[in-house]
Amino acid sequence: MQTSFDCVGFGICAADYLCLVPRYPNLDEKTETLEFSKQGGGPCATALVTLARLGFRTAFIGKIGTDTDGDFVLENFRSKGIDTTGVIRDENMPTNKAFIWIDGASGKKSIVLDSSHYRAVKPEEMNFDFIDDAAYVLIDGRDTAATWKIVEWAKSKQISIVLDAGSPRQDMEQLLRAVDYPIVSHSFCHQFFQTDDYEEAIRKLLNFGARAAVVTCGEIGSYGGDENGVVFQPAFQTKVVDTTGAGDVFHGAFIAGLLHGLSLEKNLRFANATAALKCQTLGGQKGVPNQETVLKFMRFNDNAG
Structure with missing residues (x-):
């Protein structure tokens, strides 16, 4: 049976092991955790969790192992209402893991990835037969050959493509010419465009043919641009x-804003608010708010201002 989705995501996913600590220990030093949590993780996966939490229909395409972490990731998707028909299970690889230490004083994190045995998704492993239609496809630029397959499929269906680009990857310039909504990080701008001028970076992204482009700048805010010009939202x-996962939550919320038909300026504000609320909780997915909570938070800040 085919299903229509608001967003189909293709990318990596992981099991996140998170430790909130009072401070980072020095070498040869021990410390106790303030809080421990195991959650689903990965950029595309967390964006889809956000969309699902905000009330949208989503599906994930990607690869996990047949190990217990793979079972955990799969059940995590299903418990949040994300369609897993397109998930590939590979008995010859372990599921990706991320070990994350969060500094209790600042909320900033350090991440160690265990993904060296990951086997990239092959184009022939991908299945789109369960999808009747979708409004958006989200990609993270990994697994290059498979990424191009879903890009070509999306274009054949006239589905808009959103790119999550935390850092430059293979075929990046070609991908930027192929997608409709590139959302890049401030570090991407440094690496790919060699600039700290985010308005200039937005204009360059638009010159590749994007309908709108966004640069996320963490605790500073976000820049966005379209045919009407460039705007900044603190x-x-x-x-x-x-x-952890704040940028990924932003991506999911931004797609939600597109689905709601928000203007670029209002969408940046909505995505900023959703990401800010997530940061109040340990982990990338546990604290993702629902739409009512986001709107209430935005109204409160309007009144406070």
């Missing part, structure tokens, strides 16, 4: 427990 002030 980040919301909030108590930060953990910044």
